Amino acid sequence: MDQKLIALDLDGTTLNSESQLSSKTKEVLQKAQEAGHIVALVTGRPNRNSVNYYDELGLKTPMINFNGSLGHIPHHHWDKEYELTFNRKIAFDILHEKENLGIKIIAAEGKDLALADVPNNVLGGYFPTALKSTEVLNQMNLQRDPTSMMLLVDPDKKDNIVHQLESNFGDRITVGVWGGPNPILELSPRGINKTYGVRYLANYFNIDRQNVIAFGDEHNDAEMLTYAGWGVAMKNGTDKIRSLANDVTPLDNAHDGMAYYLEDYLNLA
Incomplete structure (x- = not known):
């Protein structure tokens, strides 16, 4: 299987209803990385309240914050880091x-x-x-x-x-x-959304758009799911998100919907 860039929203997607990472989620994302795929958190959250999840997952990849406006590698200097601002x-x-x-x-x-x-x-x-x-x-x-x-x-x-x-x-x-x-x-x-960050990472890792798989549940995930070669909405996602996605997880975020879907999609079991 081609190397995939896995772009993950946090709230309502990677996190459960208690805003925690389940053991199943951590297990599957670890397997995905061991299989050679790239796991990246792409969130609307600031880095101040998302880096704890990044660390818990043991990631070393760039993280996208503020819905695409910041791309950085936590705890490290990255010469490709960017931050978009307004006056x-x-x-x-x-x-x-x-x-x-x-x-x-x-x-x-x-x-x-x-x-x-x-x-x-x-x-x-x-x-x-x-x-x-x-x-x-x-x-x-x-x-x-x-x-x-x-x-x-x-x-x-x-x-x-x-x-x-x-x-x-x-x-x-x-x-x-x-x-x-x-x-x-x-x-x-103006005009910045999660797609800006995902496209930036795809270019950085030389991943074709068709090999990007993105998961999300809310309106701020819409462009990212549309951009990805395979956009997956959560069962608990909004009607709009579910209507524009390529597929919908059978389970919601409270029942490890993203993890089980990804495990099956990448044949990680």
Whole structure:
């Protein structure tokens, strides 16, 4: 079998419903690597809360964070590392209009950047917690262009906020709307999604697009699954994702759906 590049979303795909790596998942991904395939995590998460999974899997490959905006090898210097950003003035403009727009929390992030304008926020899993004065998002502390911004917004004002942001900054950023219960908007460099990172890795490893297999479950996986030679949606994925994928896992992420599918697809059993 040709060498495959296996591009894996984390939440709802590689991780179970407790946001953990199961023993089955770790076993199958280890087998895949031993068989000569390349396993890469491709996540919307920042590196600050995904490197633990990278380490637990014992990976040495590049990792893609921020939905394609950062490609790096954790703990190592990589001369092909990239980080895409947008002008920090956008962050300052949004901070200035925060109350008028109906935004509750603003965070700006990058590979070595994690600032939030509200200390000790209750959504610490998604937003960085500003424990020190130097971690508070303001003009003095934000000295570089961010890779990503996260906004917790008033649910009733979400559509209007999206419209305002796209009207003011749409030529420079993409405004993403998260699924799930929290009304969160994510700002990223214009036109960048997970496919940018997967294509970058495919070129780096000299893997033909047809030998890319990608797994995902949410809207931010759509382009990656379409780009891959074989895009697989999780059983627990959204209707849209399942409709555009080449195949759907018989089992969901709570029952090792990705691991069992990959084991069968690559004849690893």
